[in-house]
Amino acid sequence: MLRTQLSAAANRLRISGRHSYFNTQQVFKVFQQQQQLSQRQYATRTNNNGGGGRQETDISTYPPERIRNFSIIAHIDHGKSTLADRLLELTGVISKTGKNKQVLDKLKVERERGITVKAQSASMFYEHNGQKYLINLIDTPGHVDFSYEVSRSLAACQGTILLVDAAQGIQAQTVANFYLAFGEGLEVIPILNKVDLPTAEPERTAKQIESAFEIEANTVLHVSAKSGLGIDHVLPSVIEKIPPPNGSIDKPFKALLFDTWYDKYVGVISLMAIKDGSVKKGDRIVSMYSNTKYEVAEVGIMHPEPMATTSLQVGQVGYITCNMRSVSEAHVGDTFYKEKEPVEALPGFVPAKSMVFSGVFPIDADEFDRLDESIQKLTLNDSSVSVHKETSAALGQGWRLGFLGTLHMDVFRQRLEEEYNANVLITAPTVPYQVKYRDGSTTFIRTPADFPGAGTMQDFVECTMEPYVSATLIFPEQYLGPMLDLCTTHRGEIQNHTFIDESRVMVKCRLPMADIVTDFFDKLKSRSQGFGSFDYEEGGYDTSDLVKMEVLLNGEPVDALAAVMHRSNVVNTGREMARRLKEVIRRQLFDINIQTAANGKVVARETVKQLRKNVTARCYGGDVTRKMKLLNKQKEGKKRMKKFGKVELPQEAFLTIMAKSSD
Template identity: 65%
Template sequence: MPSYKAEYTFDGVFAEAGLSSLKAAVEEFELVDWLYWCTTGWKKPYLSKYKMQPNSLGSMELEAFKTDQIRNFSIIAHVDHGKSTLADRLLELAQTITKRKDNKQVLDKLRVERERGITVKAQSASLFYDYKGKKYLLNLIDTPGHMDFNFEVSRSLAACQGTLLLVDAAQGIQAQTVANFYLAFGQDIRILPVINKIDLPSAEPDRVASQIEVAFEMPAEECLKISAKSSLNVDQILPAIIESVPPPPGDVEGPFKALLFDSWHDTYVGVVCLMAVIDGRVKKGDKIVSAHSERKYEVMETGIMYPEQTPTVSLQAGQVGYFVLNMKTLSESHVGDTFFDHKHIGTPMPGFVPAKAMVWAGIFPIDTADFEKLDHSIAKLTLSDSSVMVQKETSTALGQGWRLGFLGTLHMDVFRQRLEQEYDANIIITAPTVPYRVEYRDGTEKLIRNPTEFPDMDEISQKVRSVQEPMVRSTIIFPNEYLGDIMVLCGSRRGVQLEHTYLDENRVLLKYRLPLAEVVTDFHQELKGRSSGFASFDYEEDGYDDADLVKMNIVLNSKPVDALSIILHRSQAELVGRDWVKRLKGLLSRQLFEIVIQASVGNKIIAREGLSAMRKNVTAKCYGGDVSRKMKLLNKQKEGKKRMKAIGGVEVSQEAFYDFMSKKK
């Protein structure tokens, strides 16, 4: 029997499926082997209408699916172009899930993913589809739809032979469409252009098709034109995949070899690995070995995502599925790793460049008493998101905390939001820092993840050969009319133009080389603002450049606030300094003494604001009846004071820090 335990009581299962009782479930799904759910822990009655029935052991037989009956594909798209909706439709079409009104983005499992309409973690699902009298196993490998997660996109693509390039018929090609296209193009896989939302009043499918022709040199007539929402022409997709995507290469008879492309942590069984089997066959009890760690594992269970984990008797060349290997921690599962049969260790797959943290930020508990709890929450959250780098950090202003490395600012936001939503955390997050590089005259190098590590003026003049900042190559697509504004923005962010293309008579594609630091602050926001929300933007790493960088400190009554220091290009220090001290002034409340807020670079003050002392804070009346009320208020205020951070004697409320960091005010 599979090693799962039923996680929920049946009532819970039915309620989740929108059913009132077991009886209703049986009526609705005709053939429900509820004992089967019980033993497998399936949470929803997905299987019911599907023709594939498990064998008596509760596992599916997939041996019949040879590589020519398998297609592995993904969907790549710009945010909001309808990827998750299309995925739902395809799953329904293949009866992997039952068609219901509330099938909303089955593959987006995290709450933040649904809220933000983005996919963070790659998910995959298997479909069975009859075409021209033959049964096919189609594996949909979902890819994250945001630039921060390009790394995840490429690892998902590595397990595919084809991809649907989904473009919104009204919005046309967007920056991520381009980025994703080139990622897929680089992996040399079959790209099927699909134009979605053709039933929108503002849809211009023909124009979008010609954009695709201009941008990607793919004939306009090859584009499928669909509406995932209304299912219009969606039925053409699976046949198109079967016809034009090549079957996975591989030899069923050869020794077992598989590529690990995703993994996650499961409370009951430990780490679950998603792998694409390249050659051979694997089943429960087999011994396989990691090329990376040379560690040997016994296969405890194999299965497919259907769309929940569904055990199979075996997995073989061409198939994509999950493995339970008795792995305890995610650090053992190296994405890009190749696994072999323990007796036949061959050449590993090229593998992936590991995820690089592009943005570092300090995270601190608002209430220092929450440190332990938050430590635990961060540890748990990083179990399911191994791309977050974690280091402990101590700030004189904010106390004990962590310095976390993220793939990008959205990744950082998602992490913050998950901490707040799933773990009820109250945190302050500092301004993000990109990883700078300091090259010393003696040839050594240092990576700076925290402004406090930045060398001081003396050190720079005596020992440092150069300070370098990470650069990106960015793609920006927008309507022609915003060209002037956007070029001014890119110029002001120290950008250098690389390319300027007209996708059609009124859409422009710009490529700029920009410092990453300029991009992670509020560039995206500015871009949206200046283009009435029409500009789309994507970027990829592009090495390091020498730069004239300085550390700016914020000083409150002559005490530097470490959590507010920032590394900047010298040309911007004054402007940012003035803006920061002004905003801080607006956020601090008057205190019993004058507060001087300064921004400094080295010993030089570059901006200053003063907040005069509180003149009056006293209730007019305080007689008999007012006293009890007054005392209650006093106790509350005293508690509030305890939650304030005192910096240079200046009390700064958590809200002020929070608002300052999040630029809300």
């Protein structure tokens, strides 16, 4: 074996062409480098797949009655990740170094932005009243764009902690998350965080919770996740108030797949909640979605890194690797069971409905295949993204991706760039419209290219419809006027407004989705001086006067810049688009006419003036007809050039326009 490896090292050295002569020392040097590389790869693989050859932990001694599964839900920036850090320290999962910050926020984008975008699970061992408990914690995102992560996490839990900032009080996402957990029938434990801040008003916030959710104020726990105040009361409350998971160890194995991710060494890793029975390494399990059989290669828990165990049993939440190599094989919400022991399928999850669509194209066309693989792997870890391939005349082959919001879209782009080194161009976001024809059929419009032309609209289309959202806004009373004005200027319909306490107002309204994907949230924060919060959910479709705005360069349409919008927005948007294009298009040897048009009518026009060569520079005096002859010749040449020349919009121009559109 050693001789074979040395020979291979010698061949590598000879083939490199750098030396025509080699000695034993050089051979051993190459061999040593290869061994070190292999050891590093093995160490990485061991860390990623839960320990490789490390000793497996036995958790079979924890029956369901000594297991608790709970999540932490809250509005953004109310301290979920910090509370999770303190609980992990309390149970000894991580050491108390004083430097633990957002341990469960493992993604680079999460640490850079300071928000949670991906729910993370961590199992803890805790002793209470002489009994040892296995407690599984799931830290969830707080932004509305990642509500699908929250809903999937709640399916693996029997209870949840509702965390509220004692200084900020109840926010819009607090209300949404509470009713999400309440609808799942989970036990809700309210906790006030940041009670040690000078601006904290715990009594007032507790009364808000009592008024909004009918939870007695005297049952609300008061903690400070940053300083550790009151943290030792959290887990005893979880054990006493949250019921243990249902199920039986004697029933056939049944598990719910609620999260997945891809590892380059072991393939697809599945995070499952075990509903009945048990599973261990070597078992044969079957996917009810695809009817594919797999052999279990490893089982374990997140601690918070993968830790291999001897088995997973009823009530426990852990990961399973089963040689699932293709990302298309994993389906979130799938039910798994043992071969020859069929069970009834679990309800699964309602598929996420994309609210915002955007085109994604590679900057370099040669990167298409690699980007396709990267998108598949990333959507495995974010199942709320929908993927459809499309082709643009201006940008080539790409994808039309559906997201839950503009922040979701921006985070997905950043993860593509940081985790997969992808260089992509993302077009302006659009919402899914509907076109109802006179024959009774209805078509979804995900791209402007699918929108019917002016002739079709007049002869065959009965009406066009756009998506609306049911929005909740919470803000201090003094901003009521500006907030109502903000809603009405964005074509919103105010439904009601109520006081949740003596100084805070909650407004319910319906808003067109297209009007909130741009700058609505920024304006809300500006008009409320940062005190307003906003949450929304799908509100159905309403009839709307929609038109398609096209961008024409010397009469030729640019499909990648077309957009569908309400007729009232066409003029302002058209003028702004024409102005931006004039700034980014390079001058050429002929005039470039930039036009924006809707329904065959031009609504705005700009002209990029031609470059002119001074053809009369060589004429020193003489008759004026010499100069006129040269100028007329140049004029005729430019006419021919304009007739046969083609305006090409460089990708740098698209990047500049899209960057400005997202500002």
